[in-house]
Amino acid sequence: MNRPTEIRHYRTEISGFRHRVMAAAGIVVLLFLFLLGRFFYIQVIQYHHYFALGESNRISFLPIPPNRGIIMDRNGVVLAHNYSAYTLELTPAKIDDLDATIDQLSRLVNITAADRKRFKKTLSESRNFDTLPLRTRLTDVEVARVAANRYRLPGVEVKARLFRQYPLGTSASHLIGYIGRMNDADVAALQKAGRYDNYRGTDHLGKVGIEQSYETLLHGKTGAEQMETDANGHAVQSLARIAPVSGDNLVLYLDSKLQAIAEQAFGNYKGALVALDPKTGGILAFVSRPDFDPNMFVDGIDTADWDALNNSPDHPLIDRALRAAYPEGSTVKPFMALAALHYGLRSPEDVIADPGYFSLPGSTHRYRDWKHGGHGMVNMHKAIVVSCDTYFYRLANDMGIDRMHQYLSQFGFGRKTGIDLQGELPGLLPSREWKAKHSKQPWYPGETVIAGIGQGYNLATPLQLAVATAALANGGMTMRPQLVEAVIDSRTGQRRLVPPQPLTRIDIPPDQLKVIVDAMIDVTRPGGTASAASAGAPYLIAAKTGTAQVVGIRQNEKYDARHVLAANRDHAVFIAFAPADNPKIAVAVFVENGGHGGSAAGPIARAVMDYYLLGKLPKPSAAGPAIDAGANRHAD
Amino acid sequence: MQIKRWLLKIAIHLDFPLLLLLFVLMILSLFLQYSASGEDKSHLLMHGINMLIALGVLVLVANIPPPYLLALAVPLYTTGVILLVGVALFGDVVNGSRRWLHLGVTRIQPSEILKIATPLMLAWYFHYHEATLRLKDYGIAAVLLAIPVALVARQPDLGTALLIAASGFYVLFFAGLPWRALFGMIVAGAASLPILWHFLHDYQKRRVLTLLHPEQDPLGAGYHIIQSSIAIGSGGSFGKGWLHGTQAHLDFLPEHSTDFVFAVFGEEFGLLGNVFLLLLYLAIIARGLMITVNASTLFARLMAGSVTLAFFTYAFVNMGMVSGLLPVVGIPLPMMSYGGTAMVIVMLGFGIVMSVKSHRKLIKS
16 A cells, blocks of 8 residues: 555655756746846946046046146346156055055155155145155166165156256245245136146146246146056057147246346345336346245255245245235325316425424324424425425325325235235225224324325335336336236247236326425435435436334234344335336335335335446446345435 | 767756756856956966856756765754864965965865855755745754854954855745744744844945945045946946956956956946846746746756755846945856856756656656
């Protein structure tokens, strides 16, 4: 009885087994169809998506940075250019132990402690995945040594790069500025401006000066090479190439020789000078002393050098010509006199008696003239020539601060000139509104009185004073100060002039102007406050001296002139234009702690005018004004 | 004359349809490896040598009568398990897992042995309990299966553990594991997934999560899946052409000659090539299942069925993983991926299939 059941059992078992094989086969087919569905999905439906991903994997655009434009002066002297050199570069992202790698490299090439420090600083400021320079200007031997050992130095590369160089070194450093490594803030700014794409492959940009303000023109257009690359980023082959477009070259109004003479004329003095062509507003010389070597910044300045420059009490990095505001002092007097004529408050012949001081009606407070006992009978001409304070105290009181503010603002005092550089300060031309806003106090009549001689709240940058002087020289036509005369297209070589831009036309009747200019000419003649500085000039100079009192000065941030000795505190100011009958150059000079304008600042302006008008080099002995504290306040 | 007769004697045990299909697969494999290796001839030569060795193993095993295979089951399984215990105690740690055992001059990965030894052992067990099969026999078989699976899983080598589990399970399945028990296991398995999740290592969890969102970690765990999907997807309908795939040649695709070789295949031969490969695998599986159905003994049926479905499992899991359907586990594509051991194991399996098929008339039970 057992047997049949067992046979039947066996048969059902066999048929059950067949079912199981069929079921297995069914599952196999089902799962393979599932795979097929997946293949169909990614290879047909999603094909374009994955194809594009594959291509972007494979093809990369390697940016080709453009050559930066060259900057030259009006005579073609090169102020900023590029040279090619080999650099040793590290990619920190690919290096495990940076110090060990640098140690290893130091056995192959000469790596100084300064190089290490600079590299550390650059590293701390760098973007991720950057390659950073460790050493620049490798010699051929060093290049060969690194190349031979490259296989055991992953993340180390030798690259041929273009470097920026400023052949004149410290000369005109504030004006030319420098380029430096892009930092995160620069990148963010470029991204915001939508210009970052044009900076792929570039790691420097203009930071200061013309390098900064003309960055867009100087930089050029980045090209690209379409490369097939492998997963490690190594180029396999080039597929296409779009050539970069070099940046435009800039031609400045600046005369580098004139600039050098002006800088030498400062000697050890601190201060600033701006010389411009009154007809165009073109900047001929632009001095800020002390200065610095912009070449230090190109490869990344090391911490010690940076601290030395940044923490120096002399503040060499600050461009005094447009970022230091000084009281204009007596140099404001010609403009005050013009205002008097304009408002009909004085005729040129009106005479006052100067007892050596001025008092407000009903007050016993005496505003003293610089000359004890006064200048006697003084008309407008004499008031300018001898720089009579009493005359202008009284005039200011008669004019009132409102009219004073209104008239002087036409010359650009109290607002930015719009020069093609960034960071300009607006100076300060005080008014009732300004004071109300600034100190929430009413304007006092006494403040008007001292504003009449350019003291009190008044502040002007050397650039502003030069622009105002040029406006006088130009018969009231104020030109926007401008550094760049022409832009040379790098592709076509075409020279495109940057047209001079009139700022304002101040309506000055010629007879009124003549009164002022004549007086300013007599300032430079015997009896005038600038006679010594102008002696023997074969051309007519119109000038005005000034002394800026330092007490209560507000200058730009960090700059604190209170550190200097009390005896040396006053700043010398000097404005001039020449030839007075056909002005070709207008100059404004501030000499910090230089004392009286005629003796300290005058000779500097004279040296500049002599070279510009006569091509005359200053005598070696007159290379710098003697520092003569005793000359303080002897005539102003 | 003598050699010819000898050859004939050997050849009689080979299944020519299956062998032919395997030859097509191997030729395809040679072309694929040449391309995937970046046209490296020495790599191709090594691959060819591995193939010949595997083929030799196939021929050898095909000529072993099933009773001898049966006799090998217990010692092989026991040795394998002892070696696994040895690995757990004295094994070398490579890439964070303990898989290798030093045996004097060479080192071996005992888990590979168990890919064959485990189904062999289970088949042996069922073969000797065929007449009196009870539910408890499936239980005992399950324990025999669980021992090596657990040992391999804790190395940890989840991929191999799952494969061993799968090939053992196929034996249970073909041995007539009751459907109730089968469904019970499936339900229990599904229910225990959340618990199992806690036992996974972090990297294993990451692989599963990565599968769901590869783009969240494109340079880390998601990189493999993204790059292999790009390779296959960018192949399109007809592929970029042999030797013209860019993903592998430019090194974007990792492990492009071993576990991820299918991505190279998909990129160069497109959907068309994939369909052909699926059909080829399907034909091999079909032939294997035919042999299974026609096998005369339980042992033959169990071994042929298990080996065939294990082969399917390798192929499915690998292609599913490379095309982004399944988590990344270290399973090569059978006969296509570079690597001698995997190829030998596959061919050894087919050797057993051929042996049980060709010896069916000779067996005396």
